[in-house]
Each structure stands twice: as C-alpha cells, then as structure tokens.
Amino acid sequence: MAGVSVRYGSPKQPVTALEGVDLRIRAGEFAVLVGPSGCGKTSLLRVVAGFERPASGRARVRGALPRPGAGAGVVFQQPRLFPWRTVGGNLAFALARAGVPRADRPARIAGLLERVGLAETAGRRTWELSGGQQQRVALARALAAEPELLLMDEPFAALDALTRERLQEEVRALAGRLGTTVLFVTHSAEEAVLLGSRVLVMAAGPGRVVAELPVGLAREPDTDVSALRASPEFARLRGRLAGIMRG
Template identity: 90%
Template sequence: MPRTDVPPGQQVAVVDLTDVAVRYGTAKQPVTALEGVDLRIHAGEFVVLVGPSGCGKTSLLRVVAGFERPASGRARVRGALPRPGAGAGVVFQQPRLFPWRTVGGNLGFALARIGVPRAERPRRIVELLERVGLPGMAGRRTWELSGGQQQRVALARALAAEPELLLMDEPFAALDALTRERLQEEVRVLAGRLGMTVLFVTHSAEEAVLLGSRVLVMAAGPGRVVAELPVSLARESDTDVSALRSSPEFARLRGRLTEIMRG
C-alpha cells in the first residue's frame, strides 16, 4: 500500500508514462493508436481505463506490460523500461490456459518459469487456488471448468509471481452477468487485501466505478485520456460490496461517468 507519510504527488510512481504515442501500419500509412498519453499510477491504486472500442485502451495496457514499445514518449514501470513478465501479472479477456495440462499443471508451469523449486510448487499451487476460491481443483482438466472458473485459474497464474502490478484487459467481458458480478467483487477485495497496484480495462461504467479508485476516460481519433474521475467509495476488505452497488453514491458516480463517456 502507498506510504501514508508521503504526499501523493511525491510518491514514486509504479507506472509512469509521459507523452506516449503508439503507431501501427507503415511509414506511408501509419495508424495512430495512442497520442500524447500521460499516466502515473502509484502503489496501491486501482486505476480503470474506460472508453469505446478503438480508443487505445488495450494498446496502453500493452505498453505498460512491455508487449509494445512506444513510437515516441517515455514509458517506465518502477523506473525501468517495461518488459514482459518483469514484475507485472497479466490477465487477458480469454483465459489462455494450456488445455493439455491440468489446473495444477498450468499453475506449476507458471511457477517453474519464475524459478520456484519443484518441491515447493505443490504448496504454492494449493495457496494460489485457495486465494482465488478454487480449493481442491488442482487435478481438474481446464476444459472441465466453467468460463468463470477458467478465468479464476488465469488470475491465479498471474498472481503466481506475487506481482506488485496486475494488468487486466477486460477479463470478465465474456462471462455471464452473475459470474461477472461475483468475480468483480472478489477481485476488488483481493486487490485491497494484497495491496496490489492494478490497471484494469473495461467498456462498462458500472464495472469501472465499482472496481476503480480512479477512472480514466479515453477517446479515439487518436487514442488519448480526456477525463479523470476519482472514486471515493469505501475500499476496506470488509466492505459489503452488494450494499455498495445499491448506494446513492455508487449511482451518482456511475451516472456521472456515463455522462462523461457520452460527452
């Protein structure tokens, strides 16, 4: 969590982007996905990117993950150039699990990649599955799981390296409404309990307000951040999230964010 004795403006940013641009295509026919993006995320923040399709949300997340290099500008994660797997866990819209491996096999592979000794992996697998609400599932085949369970395994895999930064690209978009709500609540509580820094991409104003401590609204043509909405909803681990959803403040913030997005 952020140090309480340091003013927010003086905290060292976990994510620091300055005037970042991302372009695709050829030199003769370039496509600008992002232009002039400045972004700073401090330790313990849950920042949500929201906006229409094509506004560059995923491109921005890929820059932070180290999957893309900016065409111009400066990108740093904890003061270093972003690199895949360097201190950041990533959860995609689709789980992307290995279907020929069991649940435990998928997690064991992730643990092996970060150098966890073979003898320690079974214990870590049990801990990870308990953390995401799937105790006793290590021996199950991934194709035996529901979509929500598969996404929980993907989250456990991202948490295997105990990352300080968690990047989530519309991870619940393909799930049914009930499963989506349940996982939203669990991720909100888990992030608070572990003190993780999160960058989360969504199209949904409701999801953005529920999860984020700060919401950034993006627009296309080219992709850029056009507005910021601080969210002051309670974030303690014992917060009743169901009651939060029906609160007047939640409705006000959701309405305000929808208004900004439409504008």
C-alpha cells in the same frame, strides 16, 4: 508514462492508436481505463506490460523499461490456459517461470487456488471448468509470481452477468488484501466505478486520456459490495462517469 504514442501499419499509412499520453499510476492504486472501442485502451495496457514499444514518448514501470513478465501479471479477456495441462499444471508452469523451487510449488499452487476460491481443483483439466472458473485460474496464474502490478484487459467481458459480478467482487477484495497495483480495462461505467479507486476516460481519434474521476467508495476487503452497488453514491458516480464517457 510521458508523451507516449503508439502507431501501427506502414510508414506511408500509419494508424495512430495512442498520441501523447501522460499517465502515472500510484503504488497500490486500482486504476481503471474506460472508453469506446478503438480508443487505445489495450494498446496502452500492452505498453505497460512491455508487449509494445511506443513510437515516441517514455514508458517506465518502477523506473525501468517495461518488459514482459518483469514483475507484472497479465489477465486477458480469454483465459488462454494450456488445455493439455491440469489446473495445477498451468500454475506450476507460471511458478517455474518465476523461479519457485519445485519442492515449494504444490503448497504455492494450493494457496493460489484457495485465494481465488478454487480449492481442490488442481488435478482437474481446464476444459472441465466453467468459463468463470477458467478465468479464476487465469487470475491465479497471474498472481503466481506475486506481482506488484496486475494488468487486466476486459477479463470478465465474455462471462454471464452473475459470474461477472462475483468475480468483480473477488478481484476487488483480493486487490485490497494484497495491496497490488492494478490497471484494469473495461467498457462498463458500472464496473469501472465498482472496481476503481480512480477511473481514466479515454477518447479515440487518436487515443488519449481526456478525463479522470476519483472514486471514494469504501475499499476494505470486507466491504458489503451488494450494499455498495445499491448506494446513492454509487449511482451518482456511475451516472457522472456515464455522462463523461458520452462526452
């Protein structure tokens, strides 16, 4: 995107969520947006997803105008599953929207659930699952169309610490295996450093990118993430990012 601005409210009293944002995400990159509440992280994500049109500037995804569902999977802070459908039914809906033939859907559903560690749950109701399991289903649904781009808006914020750590590790490994481009929003310096190959720091008033931090930590799918969390380099990067965020 180049020079992107987003405004809300009436023409007489507009509220500027983003102002003049320039941003380029490379294919296969795990980019993380951090910053205080109200700095426009979600607005930026919505522009990339095609849910918002910028008031000015230009946004492109692989050279085309962003459109909802056009090659991007989205995972929100809340799972937003269909409670009247089973786990498999939620995934079947996403596969149907992606044009997958009906005969191919059962195998694809089994593969998606295996990928997120929820094998044998296709017949269960979503309300029978824990919060962490529901968020895994939401991730599987976002991956159903095999998107080249995955957009994640604070997907683990409402989870307990242990579940959050487990899903962080799973998403990190999954992105590495699939080579998916990821744009991830968080408030947490620790989460940003653990997940991101590059961290973009935003400031409010109005929202803009003010700094970036490359993260050179090991990203192979079989990386020992527990050892990574305990490493001096992880602590150094987390401290450096926290300092940037404090300004």
